[in-house]
Amino acid sequence: DVKVTQSSRYLVKRTGEKVFLECVQDMDHENMFWYRQDPGLGLRLIYFSYDVKMKEKGDIPEGYSVSREKKERFSLILESASTNQTSMYLCASSSDSGENQPQHFGDGTRLSIL
Amino acid sequence: AQKITQTQPGMFVQEKEAVTLDCTYDTSDPSYGLFWYKQPSSGEMIFLIYQGSYDQQNATEGRYSLNFQKARKSANLVISASQLGDSAMYFCAMSSNTGKLIFGQGTTLQVKP
Numbered sequence: 001d002v003k004v005t006q007s008s009r010y011l012v013k014r015t016g017e018k019v020f021l022e023c024v025q026d027m028d029h030e031n032m033f034w035y036r037q038d039p040g041l042g043l044r045l046i047y048f049s050y051d052v053k054m055k056e057k058g059d060i061p062e063g064y065s066v067s068r069e070k071k072e073r074f075s076l077i078l079e080s081a082s083t084n085q086t087s088m089y090l091c092a093s094s095s096d097s098g099e100n101q102p103q104h105f106g107d108g109t110r111l112s113i114l
Numbered sequence: 115a116q117k118i119t120q121t122q123p124g125m126f127v128q129e130k131e132a133v134t135l136d137c138t139y140d141t142s143d144p145s146y147g148l149f150w151y152k153q154p155s156s157g158e159m160i161f162l163i164y165q166g167s168y169d170q171q172n173a174t175e176g177r178y179s180l181n182f183q184k185a186r187k188s189a190n191l192v193i194s195a196s197q198l199g200d201s202a203m204y205f206c207a208m209s210s211n212t213g214k215l216i217f218g219q220g221t222t223l224q225v226k227p
Contacts, residue, residue, distance in 0.1 A: 041219065042205065045214060092159070096213065102149055107157060
């Protein structure tokens with residue numbers, strides 16, 4: 001079974017802090033994704049990566065950056081956290097860029113910015 | 115632009131009955147995939163079922179089936195013999211050849227005993 005692990009289930013940080021959300025997958029997947037989920041808005045793509053050291057902006061990249069130094073790890077960085085970044089963050093991975101590959105998700109991180 | 119629409123914010127179903135969750139989509143891509151995910155209250159997203167745009171048969175996975183009507187651009191999820199553990203939020207999603215997924219807003223399903 002595919003395992004996608006997010007470093008924290010719950011996280012509380014303060015405005016202005018630099019926040020790191022870590023995601024690791026164990027299936028040698030090429031593709032990795034970061035989403036945020038907000039009530040009534042569904043899941044929105046923040047950033048994604050098709051390979052090591054590659055990154056692409058999603059639909060809502062503002063205020064975020066990412067890092068992919070190793071194939072199995074994809075980090076989401078909030079450079080200076082703000083209260084409007086309080087949300088559920090979900091990491092996912094998939095095996096290639098074809099349209100028939102499901103994305104496999106981690107358990108999510110509920111992030112609160114105070 | 116691609117779009118997924120789930121028009122039912124919430125649904126109720128009696129235990130052991132079947133339920134249909136609606137999903138319509140819009141795309142100009144000739145090749146695409148349609149997915150359904152389940153999200154329990156604990157938060158994880160669980161992949162349920164996949165339908166390819168060129169698949170002739172409707173996809174089935176155990177109690178889940180996907181009613182794919184390409185001309186109407188609909189991909190409804192049918193859950194047969196509902197169980198209490200089926201209570202969750204359900205998301206319809208569509209992919210293109212880039213591998214990115216576009217999600218609908220979700221439908222919350224409550225199964226009554």
